[in-house]
Amino acid sequence: MPFVAIAYLIFLAAPVLLLFVGSFGDVWSGTLLPSGFTWRWYQEVAGDPSFRRAFITSLKIVATTCILNILIGLPLAYAIHAGARGGVRLAARIVTLMPIAVPELVLAFGFILVFSSDALPWLGSFWLLAAGHLVLTLPYTVTALVADMDQLGLAEYEHAAATLGASFPARIWDVTLPQLHTSLLSCMLTVAALSIGEFQLSNLVSGFLSRTYPVVLLQAFYGATGFACAATLVLLGLAMIASLTSGLTARVTGRRKVGAGA
Amino acid sequence: MTLRYDQVSYSYPGTSTGVFDIALEIGRGELLAIIGASGSGKSTILKLLAGFLKPDTGPILIGGKDVGASLPEARRLGVVFQNYALFPHMRLWENIAYPLKVRGIAKQERRARAIEMLGRVGMGKRAEDYPAELSGGQQQRVALARALVFEPQGLLLDEPLSALDAGLRLEMRDEILRVQRQAGIATLLVTHDQEEALSIADKVVMMRDGRIVQIGTPRELYETPADASVAAFVGQSNLWSGSVSRDGIVTTPIGPLACDTQGRSIGTKVTVFVRPERVEPITGPVDASNPCCFAGSMSADRYLGPVRRIDMAVAGGAIRLETHLRGPITGVTIPHDAIRLLPATS
Secondary structure (H helix, E strand, C coil): HHHHHHHHHHHHHHHHHHHHHHHEECCCCCCCCCCECHHHHHHHHHHHHHHHHHHHHHHHHHHHHHHHHHHHHHHHHHHHHCCCCHHHHHHHHHHHHHHHHHCCHHHHHHHHHHCCCCCCCCCCCCHHHHHHHHHHHHHHHHHHHHHHHHHHHHHHHHHHHHHHHHHHHHHHHHHHHHHHHHHHHHHHHHHHHHHCCCHHHHHHHEEEEHHCCHHHHHHHHCHHHHHHHHHHHHHHHHHHHHHHHHHHHHHHHHHHHHHHHC | CEEEEEEEEECCCCCCCCCCEEEEECCCEEEEEEEEEEEEEHHHHHHHHCCCCCCECEEEECCCCCCCCCCCCHEEEEEECCCCCCCCCHHHHHHHHHHCCCCCCCCHHHHHHHHHHHHHHHHHHHCCCCHHCCCCCHHHHHHHHHHHHHCCCCEEEEEECCCCCHHHHHHHHHHHHHHHHHHHHCCCEEEECCCHHHHCCCCCEEEEEEEECCCCCCCCHCCCCCCCCHHCCCCEEEEEEEEEEEEEEEEEEEEEEEECCCCCCCEEEEEEEECCCCEEEECCCCCCCCCEECEEEEEEECCCCCCCCEEEEEEEEEEEEEECCCCCCCCCCCHHHHHHHCCCCC
């Protein structure tokens, strides 16, 4: 068993390691490993206007997607948690899970059909791309938040706050949101990680000036290998920062819960 | 302030369960306990008063004012929840100060009042702690302090002791009573623990299938239960179905029993009810000619410390008794004044 596990880990890590090595290699053609050391490829990626624009666009899309997830996902999750029982809850769950079940390509073609019409000519706009990312990430937010809300037993805290004289807005602000903030944070980091790496939908829906980093990255592979490696590692770094932070938040939250239980 | 239910009914949407024709009054400083099996509607009564449910018919009055349509936050009732519902992200003093905060009281004053209130429940030194650092009993005290700090018009306790272990439960029972008496506030206690209800309540309400079966003092419920279900729920009891065979004699499966039949006509079906501690043990030879004496053998002998609870197998059935005698028992006597006749169970 350990052998299988180690072999699998090597299989997983090897491409990433090769990319890493390649991104610093001066010359790489026909050999297994590159030769020489250089920072040149990273400088070239940093200096390339289309990569720079894509990087900025990706950050903007991530931020917008996160904000929209909070603005829409939080009330939606709360409504499902507080109001729905039985059938309604199931229906809400199916609706929120739909984008995960439907292949992204199908979703993207749907967007192209609808938003290239004369009535809704928004294909290629920043906001349509953000809306696409929202549709893809919202299910994760809603599912995680509803589960956390149920697990926290928010209903009883809210009942208690009500009997103590707190109005609905006061209850939400003083009792509900503070208890959800770690949960929200970890949702946002998951959303950020998903949004940074998203390719299929972005590739089809984004306009020439609103392409995200992964979409532009594809172009890199038509050029120098070192450049492609460096550009890929930039994306990898971004995604890893998001998922590491997300993991850390989960651990800190978990530790606090364990501490609270002791 | 008095709390009053005036023929209140409520049924859960789409079902026939709920509570029906509830008429109750809790006076100032009075502690009223509602007991009953799970599903009997006792929690529903509390939820109606707290405002989590709206009655279908009948007013609910707090200090003479109908609050049936008002929201929980407008009712000014202190509620202690089964799991206390202390806010985990707030310090103890912040928890207790919260009802003062939402009433717009300045931070300095509400902190002072919260700390004073914590002192009253013996938790004065823990103001800066978080709820998770407390034991169950301590959380209970804080929940009680929080429910009383804003001088509510009534106190509602929803199974307040069920999450505690047995020893602590007795201690907290006295503590709740002490704080309640000190506050002089009308209090509604919902519990499935009849012993808890009997020991601290001024009045006890027994519920079954959403209806009040009996209201009375703990002593009335224990000694003169309205029917067999109350007798069986409150304390231990012997219950036999029987019928009046002549004036002063009831025929039962264990034999004829002499008792006051209170003018019931011959043939009336009744339930015969005797508390085990009223059954007298016989240690010597049994005089079988006496209609109230039964010879038998012990089929179960439970040692409970102060008393033994014994089931005597006699011809035609079993008799349960409680005694502090330690030796073997050969029979029992059922004194005629220990016997009460209840309506026959259908």
